[in-house]
Amino acid sequence: MTLAAKILQGDRMSLARVLTQIENETVLGLQALNELYTHTGKAHLIGVTGPPGTGKSSLVNQLARFYRGLGEDTPKRVGIVAVDPSSPFTGGAILGDRVRMRDLAGDKDVFIRSMASRGSLGGLAVATSGVVQAMDAAGYEVIFIETVGAGQAEVEIARLADTVLVVEAPGMGDDIQAIKAGILEIADVIVINKADRPGVETTTHALRSMLQLAHPNSHLFMDSGNSSYSHSNADFFAHHEAETDTSGFAENPKIWTPPLEQTVATEGIGIADLARTIQRHYEHLKESGELARRLRVRVETQLDVLLRERLIRHWQSQIAEEQYRETVDKLMRREISPWQAADNLIDR
């Protein structure tokens, strides 16, 4: 029996082994993914991102407990992928996660995997997507993708998800500029965790202002035909306008308004509400056709990365090292331009 077949039968050991193969991009890993791919596309992928220390792992732990039946009648199987794009080591942050997610240890319907940086960012995103696909095929119905930090890497990885939670915390609100507008743009739900700490209102207010500042002309957006879905913070602004002018804009089922949710992850406060909001977003994605659209973008992105990789590898196997060196020498002597050099090396 192949590893993939064992995974489809629910064998955790085989899944763990295949995930390692996928991370290392081995032939065995790729073979397994080929076999597993037709079984993917069923899981709800939830991205969790935001600055370090805001409580992402604690939140994932609580949400996972919720999905495991603490707050729901039908328990779901939960997969968790913790990605650290900043570190090549599975060091401190991940160890901390283990402690935060201790509650889930021993539950055979929860699968936790940590991934650290290896090589290129594109490579990490592809590896993460492979790991998520294997978990999806293995029957994990809700899969969390937690990323550390708040840079471009996080945005790339968060895009792998259907629903993106951006987690912030009070105190960081004082330094609101630190919150990258880019990270708010990809948010489907904004979570203000550590709501037990002073300054929650300040942070909430600051985040609202940030969203409005990012789209000062959002009223123009509101007036335009709003039948098309826009994954934009303008929707958020529009919602607040709608609350007062009762234009009914917010009632448009095709428009998603990224809500702000307050939680205390360490106490489990606000988790049920957050889970409901996540579910509402998933329903919205399905009803509006946005789920299919995001899936298509994801499939295209993955295909593009793979094509690029393979084309370069193919090209490298065709070209003599000697010819490459000679071309660089010519470039150094300014005999040809880099554009000519590239052309020369490609259409020989």
Ligand SMILES: Nc1nc2c(ncn2[C@@H]2O[C@H](COP(=O)(O)OP(=O)(O)O)[C@@H](O)[C@H]2O)c(=O)[nH]1
């Ligand atoms: N006071 C308070 N502390 C929290 C809360 N959520 C998490 N923490 C603590 O904040 C620290 C960082 O949490 P962690 O989940 O590792 O954050 P991450 O880096 O975003 O994954 C830990 O010491 C948690 O116990 C909360 O809601 N309130």
Ligand SMILES: [Mg+2]
């Ligand atoms: Mg964490």
